[in-house]
Amino acid sequence: MKRVGxxxxxxxxxxxxxxxxxxxxxxxxxxxxxxxxxxxxxSLRSHPRALRVAAxxxxxxxxxxxxxxxxxxxTQGHLPPPVDTRAVGRLAxxxxxxxxxxxxxxxxxxxxxxxxxVQAALSVTPAAAVQLSWxxxxxxxxIAPQQAWAGGTVYTxxxxxxxxxxxxxxxxxxxxxxxxxxxxxxxxxxxxxLSGKRAGLTQGFRLTFSRSVSLAxVQAALRITPAxxxxxxTGMQRGDPTEITFVPSTALAPxxxxxxxxxxxxxxxxGMAVAPVPRLVVRTLDRPSVVRTRPADHAQGVAADxxxxxxxxxxxxxATTQAAFRLVAAATGAAVRGTFSWVENGTVLVFSPTRxxxxxxxxxxTLASSATSADGATVALPxxxxxLRASFRVVAPTPASARKTTAPAPTTKPxxxxxxxxxxxxPRATPTPSPSAGSTASAPxxxxxxxALQLLNCTRTGGWVRADGTCxxxxxxxxxxxxxxxxxxxxxxxxxxxxxxxxxxxxxxCSHFLDGTPGDRLARAGYTSYxxxxxxxxxxxxxxQVAINxxxxxxxxxxxxxxxxVNLKNPEYSTVGIGVWDYNGYVLVVFDFYHP
Numbered sequence: 001m002k003r004v005g006x007x008x009x010x011x012x013x014x015x016x017x018x019x020x021x022x023x024x025x026x027x028x029x030x031x032x033x034x035x036x037x038x039x040x041x042x043s044l045r046s047h048p049r050a051l052r053v054a055a056x057x058x059x060x061x062x063x064x065x066x067x068x069x070x071x072x073x074x075t076q077g078h079l080p081p082p083v084d085t086r087a088v089g090r091l092a093x094x095x096x097x098x099x100x101x102x103x104x105x106x107x108x109x110x111x112x113x114x115x116x117x118v119q120a121a122l123s124v125t126p127a128a129a130v131q132l133s134w135x136x137x138x139x140x141x142x143i144a145p146q147q148a149w150a151g152g153t154v155y156t157x158x159x160x161x162x163x164x165x166x167x168x169x170x171x172x173x174x175x176x177x178x179x180x181x182x183x184x185x186x187x188x189x190x191x192x193x194l195s196g197k198r199a200g201l202t203q204g205f206r207l208t209f210s211r212s213v214s215l216a217x218v219q220a221a222l223r224i225t226p227a228x229x230x231x232x233x234t235g236m237q238r239g240d241p242t243e244i245t246f247v248p249s250t251a252l253a254p255x256x257x258x259x260x261x262x263x264x265x266x267x268x269x270x271g272m273a274v275a276p277v278p279r280l281v282v283r284t285l286d287r288p289s290v291v292r293t294r295p296a297d298h299a300q301g302v303a304a305d306x307x308x309x310x311x312x313x314x315x316x317x318x319a320t321t322q323a324a325f326r327l328v329a330a331a332t333g334a335a336v337r338g339t340f341s342w343v344e345n346g347t348v349l350v351f352s353p354t355r356x357x358x359x360x361x362x363x364x365x366t367l368a369s370s371a372t373s374a375d376g377a378t379v380a381l382p383x384x385x386x387x388l389r390a391s392f393r394v395v396a397p398t399p400a401s402a403r404k405t406t407a408p409a410p411t412t413k414p415x416x417x418x419x420x421x422x423x424x425x426x427p428r429a430t431p432t433p434s435p436s437a438g439s440t441a442s443a444p445x446x447x448x449x450x451x452a453l454q455l456l457n458c459t460r461t462g463g464w465v466r467a468d469g470t471c472x473x474x475x476x477x478x479x480x481x482x483x484x485x486x487x488x489x490x491x492x493x494x495x496x497x498x499x500x501x502x503x504x505x506x507x508x509x510c511s512h513f514l515d516g517t518p519g520d521r522l523a524r525a526g527y528t529s530y531x532x533x534x535x536x537x538x539x540x541x542x543x544x545q546v547a548i549n550x551x552x553x554x555x556x557x558x559x560x561x562x563x564x565x566v567n568l569k570n571p572e573y574s575t576v577g578i579g580v581w582d583y584n585g586y587v588l589v590v591f592d593f594y595h596p
Contacts, residue, residue: 001517004406007083016478021171023212025501026459035234044591050517056333062204063365070307072248077313078470079561084333088523094180095154095178095179096178097179097182098180099149099179099180099181099182099268100181100182100272101148101149101150101151101181101268101269101271102144102145102148102149102270102271102272104142104144104145105141105157105179106140106141106143106145107140107141107143107157107159107175107177108136108139108141109139109140109141109165110139111166111169112137112138112139112166113138113141113163113164113165113166114165114168114583115134115138117162117163117164118141120156120163121159121161121162121163122158122159122160123157123158123160124143124155124156124157125155125156125158126150126153128145128146128149129145129146129147130143130144130145130146131143131145131146138166143157146270146299147271148267148268148270148273149181149481149535150184150272151181151183151184151272151273152180152183152184153183154179154180155178155180155181156178157178158174158176159171159175161174163175166445167379168209174214178564179503181272182272184272184273184275185209185211185213185268185272186210186274186275186277187207187208187213187262187266187275187277188208189205189206189260189277189278189279191203191205191206192206192210195285195299195314197283197284198255198283198284198286199258199283199285200375201251201253201254201284201285201287201373201375201377202247202248202252202376203247203375204230204242204245204247204332204338205224205260205280206245206246207243207244208243208245208553209242209244209266209274211242211268212239212241212242213240213266213267213269213274214266214268214269215240215241215244217264217266218232218244218262218266218267219232219264220264221263221264221266222246222262222263222293223260223262223422224246224258224259224260225258225259226253226256226258228248228249228252228258229248229249230246230247230248230249230251231246231247231461232244232247233245233543237307240269244258249379250376251375251376253284254285254286254287255284255287256283256284257282257283257284258280258281258283259275259279259280260279260280260281260282261279261512262274265293285314285375285377287377287378287379287380287540288312288313288372288373288377288378288379288380288382289312289313289379289380290311290379291311291312291313292310292311292381292540293309293310293311293365293388293390294307294309294310294388294508294584294586295308295392295584296392296441297389297391297392298390298391298392299392299393299584300392300393300395301393301395302335302357302392302395303506304313304356304357304394304514305356306357306394307350307351307352307507307508308327308351308363309348309349309350309351309352309507309508310325310349310367311347311348311508312347312379314349314370314373314374315375316346316347316349316372316374317371317373317374317376318342318346318349319341320370320371321349321367321371321379322340322349323370323371324367324368324369324370324371325340325351325367326366326367327351327363327364327365327542328363328364328366329361329362329363330361330363330364331361331362331390332430333407335379336353336357337353337354337355338351338352338353338354339351343507343508343509344509344510345512346374348508348509351365352507357394358394359368359394359395360394361393362391362392363393364389364391364505365389365390365391366387366388366389367379367381367387367388368386369381369385369386369387372456407545413446418438443498444582445543445580445581445582446542448477448543448547449488449493449498449580450488451544451577452550452578452580452589453486453576454471455469455547455548455577456476456486456576456591457474457482457485457486458471458551459479459554459568459569459571460484461475461476461477461482461483461484461485462475462476462477462479462481462483463478463479464478464479465548465552465555468548469544469548483570483571484571484574486574486575486576486593487574487575487576488576488578489575489577489594490528490573491525491526491527491577491578492522492525492577492592492594493577493578493579495525495526495528495577496525496579496592497577497579497590497591497592498577498580498581498590500515500521500579500590501580501581501588501590502581502583502588503515504538504580504581504588504590505581505588508583508586511536512534512536518534518592521592522592522594527594527596529596531594532573532592532594532595533570533593534569534590534592535550535554535567535568535590535591535593536588536589536590537549537550537553537566537588537589538588539587539590540585540586541585543580543582543587543589546587546589547589554568567591568593569592570593572595573594573595574595575593575594575595576591576592576593577591578590579592
């Protein structure tokens, strides 16, 4: 029989049946005698004759014990000795822990044994099928499990006294080996991709194990309902894996509940069964859908230089989605040429025409149902049709009066604001900015920009913006440290923040880097200090509400010092440019923090 074990030198023996060595036995006897002598001597001090008899008895005990030590064979399963060693002492059998599932157990004897009698006298508790093999002239017995030991289980292997040596002698007492196996490996089953509580359609399911497992046993045990074709991948070139992913051959069905479980034992690399695993029950994502088009259907007055975009509810596959997109002039049916780009993690398709739209003309965009999401599902179109359609009308180019104008950079620093004295009551209203701050006639949402400054300074000075836009505790330091309020920079608002808000809004984008970095935009406008930062809020809705929501989001980062919160509370900045732009309901709010 092939020996199974952790290493050639590892073994589990039975100290309960192994006699002590000669020197150790002598020490045990010698150590016990002073204790016995002290007890008896105290009781015999008044009886001299009895004392002499006791002394003679001690000498005889020592002589017999030494003779016994010399006669005890050095075995682990030993023959009956001339003197019962149990009179000297007995050691409790220890438990050896952490035994692997495939490790064999060794029992050693001092004499060659009769194999059939040992096999008949051998028992394993709890019951387990084992294989036996002898070596070293039938003095060493190897006991290996036919299948792996169960995990986290205490086993006792016993050889009863009926076992005989090759010469016919029986054991003085049973031989025992006690051991505890290592804990059974554990596993989890989860969707490889989740959006909320919904599983992705192409990513499959991830199986994670606490120890390496047999890939074949996973293949045999894995069950998915409804049935799915696919393959198991590990990403490993060699060795047994601890993480396995089931990748479906085709996308899972949208909006469908799947159950994933193991129908038979999964085995670790050493053959131990994995502990029972709760089954996974998860519902897949719906088919992707169109959130909106920009311009909206039937939109009027669209700028000639506008971009066209479609927002989806999740990331899309660029190739199939671009192939499904078409933009034509309604009057002639001629296709509009342009370039594609993707923003917001692949959820927004932006089409930028090569040439400006013609004033007064109507254009129609279509999206075929062949557009697919990044996880392989075809788009669900309104009404279940085969194509989405939206038309818009273009007006004349923007007049010069509405174009960006350049204002001179500020020449003076804002006056510092002193924090309220301790115990004083701070006003609840935010100070009104100076009349000249941001008062450019071409700013269509100037009132919202000023309102956004009030919200910004509410939080900056230690107050807190509520969901309805009210400020609790302006200037009090009640919710965070007091930092001097910012002044509104007309120059930065006009030359940097507002133009960039418009630039993003018409492109349906939300990014710090579409037109260089914030530092680049400031430097082009003449603001060359290295102390700057930028926060951006982008959302569909009323501009005033988007300003409120932006501050609520910045405040939500307070607990972990998120970047928006840090910028808002940074005392190094003394002024801010704010730009608000609403393009067909898509609102951008840009905050450019600055210190000269």
